[in-house]
Amino acid sequence: METATIGSLVEGVSEEVVGWRRHLHRNPELSFHEEETSRFVYETLESFGGLELSRPTPTSVLARLVGGAPGRVIALRADVDALPITEENDSEFVSRNPGVMHACGHDGHTAMLLGAAKVLAGMKGELRGEVRFVFQHAEELFPGGAEEMVRAGVMDGVDRVVGIHLWSGLPAGKVGVVYGPMMAAPDTFKIVVKGKGGHAALPHQTVDSIAVGAQVVTNLQHVVSRETDPIENVVVSVTKFTGGTAHNVIPGSVEMIGTVRTLKPEIRDGMPGAMERVVRGITQAHGAEYEFEYQRGYRPVINDDEVTRAVEETARDVLGEATLVRMPPTMGGEDFSAYGQVSPGTFYLVGARNEEKGISFPHHHPRFDIDEDALPVGVKMHVGAALRLLEDAS
Numbered sequence: 001m002e003t004a005t006i007g008s009l010v011e012g013v014s015e016e017v018v019g020w021r022r023h024l025h026r027n028p029e030l031s032f033h034e035e036e037t038s039r040f041v042y043e044t045l046e047s048f049g050g051l052e053l054s055r056p057t058p059t060s061v062l063a064r065l066v067g068g069a070p071g072r073v074i075a076l077r078a079d080v081d082a083l084p085i086t087e088e089n090d091s092e093f094v095s096r097n098p099g100v101m102h103a104c105g106h107d108g109h110t111a112m113l114l115g116a117a118k119v120l121a122g123m124k125g126e127l128r129g130e131v132r133f134v135f136q137h138a139e140e141l142f143p144g145g146a147e148e149m150v151r152a153g154v155m156d157g158v159d160r161v162v163g164i165h166l167w168s169g170l171p172a173g174k175v176g177v178v179y180g181p182m183m184a185a186p187d188t189f190k191i192v193v194k195g196k197g198g199h200a201a202l203p204h205q206t207v208d209s210i211a212v213g214a215q216v217v218t219n220l221q222h223v224v225s226r227e228t229d230p231i232e233n234v235v236v237s238v239t240k241f242t243g244g245t246a247h248n249v250i251p252g253s254v255e256m257i258g259t260v261r262t263l264k265p266e267i268r269d270g271m272p273g274a275m276e277r278v279v280r281g282i283t284q285a286h287g288a289e290y291e292f293e294y295q296r297g298y299r300p301v302i303n304d305d306e307v308t309r310a311v312e313e314t315a316r317d318v319l320g321e322a323t324l325v326r327m328p329p330t331m332g333g334e335d336f337s338a339y340g341q342v343s344p345g346t347f348y349l350v351g352a353r354n355e356e357k358g359i360s361f362p363h364h365h366p367r368f369d370i371d372e373d374a375l376p377v378g379v380k381m382h383v384g385a386a387l388r389l390l391e392d393a394s
Helices: 003-011 014-026 035-048 106-121 146-151 209-225 265-285 305-319 374-391
Strands: 052-054 061-066 069-079 128-136 160-171 175-177 180-183 185-194 234-242 253-262 289-295 301-303 324-326 345-353
Touching: 003 106, 003 305, 003 374, 014 035, 014 106, 014 374, 035 052, 035 061, 035 106, 035 128, 061 106, 069 106, 069 374, 106 128, 106 160, 106 374, 128 146, 128 374, 160 305, 160 374, 175 305, 180 345, 185 209, 185 265, 209 234, 209 253, 209 265, 234 265, 253 265, 265 289, 301 305, 301 345, 305 324, 305 345, 305 374, 345 374
Parallel strands: 069 128, 069 160, 160 345, 175 324
Antiparallel strands: 052 061, 061 128, 175 345, 180 301, 185 253, 185 289, 234 253
């Protein structure tokens, strides 16, 4: 299809896409509780006609668009959930749900995929193959919704899968692609250091859990800086340290939690053992004890070269060479990785930042926002990538 044709079709739905995004932003729902969101998505899709709709889980939606001739099956995915954050923006469509906010762009993801579904549904008779529109719940909360969607069969028979993330670090109008490892495995850990409490004026009669815990925090960084190849991407962050009740009491124990981010499975597999060795050595050296728990999160997102190349070519054709940016991996996590375990796919970025409009806050910030000019860019990319991937098989 001609680039101009895609542009005009997307232009015809752009106002609706913005309206859908604002409705969703005004009415955010947390992971696994997206009842009204999924109802809105279902009813909006139903109004387009030509789509086979189902509810793979109670708060997700799948729309199947079966073309006029057999061919590939392409899946396009959007996440629909919000975050437990109190919004500090003052727009006319600010969140109505106290303590809940679309602070990561999922409202835009959902609106863009609805726009693509409407455009492609109007081309049903011309399509060779099938496009599946996957509106997934619970990306933000482990164990995530993607695994449930896969178990529910949404990926059965899918040949290629593509997802978009609106990105605050990239200017609106740009498209960022990453070949190979793209997002990290977001694992978590919990450490309890057990000492012997006592009076702060008599530290020699205690085993100071805070002092020992502080050394644990510091030395865990050696796993990254001195035990890992500096070429590799690894993050170990202690994000919470809890202990103590008063200024003159040395507590008997402290607790810390945090995250580990890795891109390669072999590096990931070695992290729990290396970390526990450090914790064990420090606590033993100071006469303390410990508990160590390590939970594996989502798999890393590894982009398929062929599908990524198709997305890159789509960006060139639909938006122009100047819009394309080759991006490095990010150590954020995403359960889109579950789909890549079933079919080759790619996850890429659409810029949503606009300094001139004051839209520059990072993801998960109370003042996060997106430049709505990014929305038609995402719709064009969804439509163009789906058509290219369908045509590549013909």
